[in-house]
Amino acid sequence: MDVDKIFFKNLFKNLFTHPCLVKFWDEEVVQYGEGDAHFQIIMHEPIPKSELVGDPSLAFGEAYMHGNIEIKGSIRKVMESLFINKDSFLYKNPTYLKMVKFISNGVRKSRENVQYHYDIGNDFYKLWLDDTMTYSCAYFKSPEDTLTQAQKNKIDHILLKLNLHEGQTLLDIGCGWGELILTAAREFRVKALGITLSEEQYDKVRYKIDSENLSELVDVRLMDYREIRDQLFDRVVSVGMIEHVGKEHLSEYFSRVHHLLKDQGISLLHCITGRDGTGTNSWINTYIFPGGYIPSVPELIKHMEDDGFSLYDVESLRNHYTRTLEHWAQNFEQVLPLVRKNKDETFIRMWRLYLNSCAASFHTGNIDLHQLLFSKGPHNSLPWTRDYIYNSI
Structure with a gap:
């Protein structure tokens, strides 16, 4: 049993407002939401769960930057679908709402x-x-x-x-x-x-x-x-x-x-x-x-x-x-x-x-x-x- 895959399958259930496709690292493709998919997320490898839970913005951003995640379709639409959904993991995760440590800008x-x-x-x-x-x-x-x-x-x-x-x-x-x-x-x-x-x-x-x-x-x-x-x-x-x-x-x-x-x-x-x-x-x-x-x-x-x-x-x-x-x-x-x-x-x-x-x-x-x-x-x-x-x- 792929524990990482189970985690991400559950995560994607309530992540986006719009229907989408997710292609996992083992080539399995899963649709989330009903109707035509607005975009597709391709995961070449799992994001470490500790990084994702600790700081989802940084973890997702770095995964995309380094090519571990690909997006087919509009990146802006992906982000809007994420931001609109107030019931998503991001908004329920308390670390999303905390401020990062500030360094004094002298x-x-x-x-x-x-x-x-x-x-x-x-x-x-x-x-x-x-x-x-x-x-x-x-x-x-x-x-x-x-x-x-x-x-x-x-x-x-x-x-x-x-x-x-x-x-x-x-x-x-x-x-x-x-x-x-x-x-x-x-x-x-x-x-x-x-x-x-x-x-x-x-x-x-x-x-x-x-x-x-x-x-x-x-x-x-x-x-x-x-x-x-x-x-x-x-x-x-x-x-x-x-x-x-x-x-x-x-x-x-x-x-x-x-x-x-x-x-x-x-x-x-x-x-x-x-x-x-x-x-x-x-x-x-x-x-x-x-x-x-x-x-x-x-x-x-x-x-x-x-x-x-x-x-x-x-x-x-x-x-x-x-x-x-x-x-x-x-x-x-x-x-x-x-x-x-x-x-x-x-x-x-x-x-x-x-x-x-x-x-x-x-x-x-x-x-x-x-x-x-x-x-x-x-x-x-x-x-x-x-x-x-x-x-x-």
Whole structure:
């Protein structure tokens, strides 16, 4: 009697929402659920039970990365079928609900974590990101918007929310490849500073500034936001950066933003938000974003209140991130011949799983994306309605 096989047969009985086929390592094929199978799972060898029970996310992720598990059909559909089923082993397993052990993200550790992910190389990201090299949730005004147009929409949306005026100063914490600060300088004539911990991003932004002759208005520095001294800003923006801060440093983040803003200065936070309070996924934390933590909206608002900020606007862009990830995943598959020139199959499987599982997470509501607009103290001159955002173009 194959004890491992009995274990997995019982496991698959209640794992997915949709009917599926499972092909075991001895070639036996079993259907779970009634009707046509939506996908097929092929197990070349059993996953050690102790690893699966101890950390199912990490165990399944590693098994797929290393080719011990194959998927025929849409990986995203597999993940959605898993996430939707609240009666599955994942949700009943108490270890799924616990947070992984966090390592403090000091300045040195934060730099290492960011460089681990973003310094894979500009050439790699350029293959599948849009023309602006924007690596965060886009904003689709129309289903027909290209990814490049949607990313430009997102930057315009943020800059309008910030209610910028010529001559103001803007700090972008975690500026990526610089499209936001460059656009702010071009369109609003503000003095913009972008900071990043990624050497690859820094080099690219510096090149863009010089090539567009914007050095009088735009600067970029390779530094941690906690290292900025003796400067105050009218506006502070952060897009997709606070997820790298870590749970124990959230209070420090808001305290530093408060310190960096002028009185009545405005800040916008664009970030992934969680729902279940766990804040992280151990597979992603191990292989994609070390040191990452996804805060909840109430958690963020509590920190804002503790630092005396006034909250003005909260907007969910969850569906927009689903579509953004769809574009990225499709682009990634289309450029695989180029990716394979420098990366092995384990890396490719890792990124395929990452992009598709994130799309599934946003689509099923496991995670969300919010923009939060807040100010240092009451800001009575802000427009009273959102017309200044939607009627300004």
